[in-house]
């Protein structure tokens with residue numbers, strides 16, 4: 385069955401909520417961040433579109449934002465209120481599919497492959513409902529996988545609805561900067577530019593697999609080779625997947641060092657390997673989850689050619705997935721999940737003879 389994925393991204397979410405509940409703020413530059421005092425330390429969480437016109441954007445120090453627009457209205461972050469809106473959004477999305485993967489309070493993927501109706505009509509309905517029921521606008525991307533749905537949602541904001549199907553990939557991605565792709569953060573982008581003169585997705589597509597692997601290493605190179613062609617088979621991962629095993633850890637102090645992350649991923653991976661062995665499962669899909677300091681959560685998954693109990697292979701896969709993240713920000717949590725579990729023949733309490741969850745594609 386062909387996959388259809390929606391990416392829902394609320395527009396300037398925190399600032400839009402503030403403007404919704406305080407009508408006098410509408411049409412004005414509003415900056416939400418820290419405790420709302422632009423003379424203290426802290427960064428911008430969300431800037432309203434009016435504030436963005438002054439060059440203010442998320443993650444910018446509040447002091448810089450103040451310099452760019454002293455007249456902006458600075459407000460503290462009110463997570464409780466944003467959580468409430470986010471909860472309403474998620475319940476609405478779950479009316480359309482059980483497969484909803486929240487990425488942050490204001491963003492989620494929804495797998496609607498099983499539904500019969502026109503996906504673009506469905507996306508339009510969801511947009512109308514966010515307006516009428518939450519009072520907020522959303523930008524929605526529609527595509528055959530998570531990668532393309534997300535790129536689509538970002539192409540037109542605010543209040544956009546953009547579709548990228550497989551046949552549109554070459555034309556619609558060709559002139560976009562390579563950084564629209566997952567796994568190309570500022571460091572990788574600089575590397576690709578230096579070594580290969582790459583700026584756009586189109587440039588990237590002209591580079592051979594072998595050359596990309598030389599520059600970025602075998603895993604990352606191969607992954608990018610597929611990603612720049614719009615190919616992505618990562619599943620939409622719900623938070624309560626029944627047949628999966630996972631371990632995660634939140635750091636006491638946010639971590640920036642890659643070798644620390646690798647060490648922790650190996651330890652978590654070993655623990656999940658033991659769980660799988662104890663319960664008699666072979667594993668086919670390995671997912672790595674990273675939550676950054678700003679609570680943005682990203683997952684990357686790899687499905688192996690066949691279910692395995694090979695600890696070395698599973699750990700290597702988990703660690704290899706780290707290359708698909710942009711590690712330019714401190715990390716507060718990492719998690720390793722095994723799914724697509726199959727009862728092993730030997731010593732299994734019972735055998736169901738097949739994958740424990742439907743395949744992702």
Ligand SMILES: [Mg+2]
Pocket residue numbers: 393394395396397490491
């Ligand atoms: Mg958003």
